[in-house]
Amino acid sequence: MTTLSITHSKRIVASLARTLALACYVVFALFPIYWLGKIALTPSKELFKNGTAWWPDSTTFEHFTTVVLHTDFLVFFQNSMIVSVSTAFFVTLFASAAGYAFSRFQFRGKNIAIFVMLLTQMFPLLMLIAPIYRIVSGLGLHNSLTSLIIVYTAFNIPFATFLMQSFFDGIPRDLEDAAMIDGCTRFQALRRIVFPLTLPGMAATLGFVFTAAWSELLFALMLIDSNEKMTFPSGLLNFVSKFGVDWGQMMAAGILALIPSCLFFIFIQRYLVQGLTSGAVKG
Amino acid sequence: MAEISFSNLSKNYGSIEVLRNINLYIKDGEFIVLVGPSGCGKSTLLRLIAGLETITGGEISIGSQIVNDLEPRDRDLSMIFQSYALYPHMDVARNMGFSLEIRKENKDKRQSLVAKAAKTLGLEDYLDRLPKALSGGQRQRVAMGRAIVRKPRAFLFDEPLSNLDAALRIGMRFEIAKLHQKLGATMIYVTHDQVEAMTLADRIVVMNAGEIEQVGTPIDLYEQPQTLFVAKFIGSPSMNIVPASQSDDGIELPGGKTVKPGGWSKNLNPVQLGFRPEHLSLVEIGKADCTGKAIVTEHLGSDTFVYVDVKGWDPVIVRQRGNSNIQSGTELGISFDTSRLYMFAKDGKTIRGTDT
Ligand SMILES: Nc1ncnc2c1ncn2[C@@H]1O[C@H](COP(=O)(O)OP(=O)(O)OP(=O)(O)O)[C@@H](O)[C@H]1O
Ligand SMILES: [Mg+2]
Secondary structure, three states, X not given: OHHHHHHHHHHHHHHHHHHHXXXXXXXXXXXXXXXXXXXXXXXXXXXXXXXXXXXXXXXXXXXXXXXXXXXXXXHHHXXXXXXXHHHHHHHHHHHHHHXXXXXXXXXXXXXXXXXXXXXXXXXXXXHHHHHHHHHHHHOOOOOXXXXXXXHHHHHHHHHHHHHHHHHHHOOOHHHHHHHHHOOOOHHHHHHHHHHHHHHHHHHHHHHHHHHHHHOOOHHHHHHOOOHHHOOHHHHHHHHEEOOEEOHHHHHHHHHHXXXXXXXXXXXXXXXXXXXXXXXOOOO | OOOEEEEEEEEEEOOEEEEEEEEEEEOOOOEEEEEOOOOXXXXXXXXXXXXXXXXXXXXXXXXXXXXXXXOHHHHOEEEEOOOOOOOOOOOHHHHHHHHHHHOOOOHXXXXXXXXXXXXXXXXXXXXXXXXXXXOHHHHHHXXXXXXXXXXXXXXXXXXXXXXXXXXXXXXXXHHHHHHHHHHOOEEEEEOOOHHHHHHHOOEEEEEEOOEEEEEEOHHHHHHOOOEHHHHHHOOOOOOEEXXXXXXXXXXXXXXXXXXOOOOOOOOOOOOEEEEOHHHEEEEOHHHOOEEEEEEEEEEOOOEEEEEEEOOOOOOEEEEEEOOOOOOOOOEEEEEEOHHHOEEEOOOOEEEOOOOO
């Protein structure tokens, strides 16, 4: 009886500890966002009065309206949207094709291809900025959204390919074999069996690449000069002027910029739910 | 319906030789069972027939057509996978009807064929479920259903029953036997299960390390194994194999007596002697060919297996009818049925006696 209650209480302690650890992590991760929200809602003149109080004496939405109506925010937003959606689309397309090939076929040069892809991930971005700048201006693409899309796509493909490969690896080969015996060509087996089962993987890749492109700053700064071509992260720096930083507006813009990522993840999250392949094998 | 034949078939993966020198003719409507130790190439052979792997050398023909370069879908076969390989995103009906859907059968025909197969397999109540909501046995039946909705030229089975519990396995074995009778189709069946092999097969193909060791009816293989490997592989529990040395009067046994297997003559020089548990009898010590102590007895109800420790040999298994009551430690006398003794030469081949 005693041993039973000991294991029982041990289990309670363990589950409490787990909950506590998770709670700490969540607070830690969400705190910056809370602070963002708090400052965005604080009227400018009160910003430096209250010090680090948890909540301002009065709140206002004036920063939000100013940002949307009187700054280039909507332009940045639109540019970011174009760049991120295109990048996510192209990367997922290429990475799916490459990931499938890596997962299913043995071919000459496969190991070299994998090695080169890994290699590209090893250089610090700073080292690559100058050459990329030269290439982009050489092609006459300087100060265009196209240049960003190309560069982001190139940089995201390797990781996305490995990601997709692991999703394809998770789909039993027997399924394609069965489909081919049932009368499919390899391509039909891919489209009718493998593709539907890889949707979660594609959704994850889309989400990952979208977010990466959405928040990229370095290349956005280097390759874009004019305000009407700026994406959101570099646009944010416009709120820093010679005379000071407009914190309230900057934070409000930041909050608004979070919305698409959140919407995107809500939209794809039903595909992210695992277990789509369960039942394929005897298990 | 079709006959299938292999001539000099071989398969390599890079430098690894997985199958070599496979020659076999399978009659139309024959039930062939492939057996052999793990890794000997049984699944590979099935996949070659199905067209899922390309062959390295030789020829496969189905009907009278050489299919070496034919795509799987043009070979018109059905295969039931070890893993079942059900499409997880399709319900049972669609899983079963998928091959018809791909072949553009019209919907009414598809539905009626699926309904017919579902009735045969008792799956009518599950047609709109996803595979993940089925038990292992039900999944297995869906996999069967997928194979029988159309009339393929042959069926390929890769250990289809290996993950089912004993009762289900016996039930499904019976179903497969009935199916074979009803359809009369050529079937090639891989299994590790002795009973499945012996009961289902018209002929059994014993494979070893990428080669065919022996082909024959179950009784052939049981009574006339051509090699030590087949002798040990067929039969459960397997044949007792002991070292043999010969003298002028026959093969010497522990304890000083000798035994003359049927067809014995002086210059056969066997190095091993084999005898099945069911061909030994326990007799009084005085009349025995050799003696030993009982170590363990296993009671199966219908039979009793007695493990006997004979000096100089690995434990010998003796099969006794019914429930024999032998205490471990008892001294037992063993007597051989000399017509059922097998002699093996150094190269692992069975030695045929002079008069057999
Ligand atoms: N893609 C491959 N590349 C290299 N070797 C392979 C490949 N597929 C199979 N083999 C090898 O071929 C041999 C035969 O494999 P196979 O799957 O046919 O064995 P099996 O007789 O079906 O075994 P089991 O009874 O365990 O299913 C094995 O030694 C295996 O390692
Ligand atoms: Mg196998």
